[in-house]
Amino acid sequence: MTESKHGSGLPNAHAACIVDGCELSVRSRNSHYCEKHYMRVRRHGTTEKLSTRKDGKLEHTGGYLLVYAPDHPLACGSPRVYEHRKVYYDKHGAGPFRCNWCAKTVGWDTLHIDHLDDCKTNNEPDNLVPSCPVCNQKRGVDKMKKTMRENSDRRYTAHGKTMCLNEWADYLGISRNTIEYRLKAGWDISKVFSPRIGNSGPPSRKLAKIVHESVK
Numbered sequence: 001m002t003e004s005k006h007g008s009g010l011p012n013a014h015a016a017c018i019v020d021g022c023e024l025s026v027r028s029r030n031s032h033y034c035e036k037h038y039m040r041v042r043r044h045g046t047t048e049k050l051s052t053r054k055d056g057k058l059e060h061t062g063g064y065l066l067v068y069a070p071d072h073p074l075a076c077g078s079p080r081v082y083e084h085r086k087v088y089y090d091k092h093g094a095g096p097f098r099c100n101w102c103a104k105t106v107g108w109d110t111l112h113i114d115h116l117d118d119c120k121t122n123n124e125p126d127n128l129v130p131s132c133p134v135c136n137q138k139r140g141v142d143k144m145k146k147t148m149r150e151n152s153d154r155r156y157t158a159h160g161k162t163m164c165l166n167e168w169a170d171y172l173g174i175s176r177n178t179i180e181y182r183l184k185a186g187w188d189i190s191k192v193f194s195p196r197i198g199n200s201g202p203p204s205r206k207l208a209k210i211v212h213e214s215v216k
Helices: 035-044 082-093 133-151 165-172 176-184 209-216
Strands: 066-068 080-082 112-115 128-131 157-160 161-164
Touching: 066 082, 080 082, 082 112, 112 133, 128 133, 161 165, 161 209, 165 176
Parallel strands: none
Antiparallel strands: 066 080, 112 128, 157 161
């Protein structure tokens, strides 16, 4: 602990903090420290400023990993950078690059780095590709829709396929309301998820002919 500048007596009301180099006033007549150094002593037992840096990688709330690299070109004043961006920069440099999905030219100011396997912690160089903002956002929307479909409790299996109602409607070329009606009416599941039944109206667009024939 730093030695006193004022001897062993109590400081007066306008005395400076006991810590060498500190010009702040003591926190009270009964203290040798300013508020800052008093709190350090109380918390850590020393007037020295302790490092708050955590060793190793940190996981961001979004699932990405942060690594300590204050001198990296991508740091931008922050002591930590995203590991996937650092890995890509270290291998490929300052760019510019071509988007892996649409071939648009993009630089680091707007560049996104996509994980091919969608695993945010797999930052192996071969798993990382450049992406423009539009393609990155589209991939995010597609993944969200896929997750919602997979988590939906209204998924039906027929003719060897498992889909939600909207997907079935699009696949069969009929409306979702038609499928809802068939379900409520208690139709056999193979006929519920069949193309238009009957000879009137336009022909169904998307179901394979073998399925159409099997439910006539």
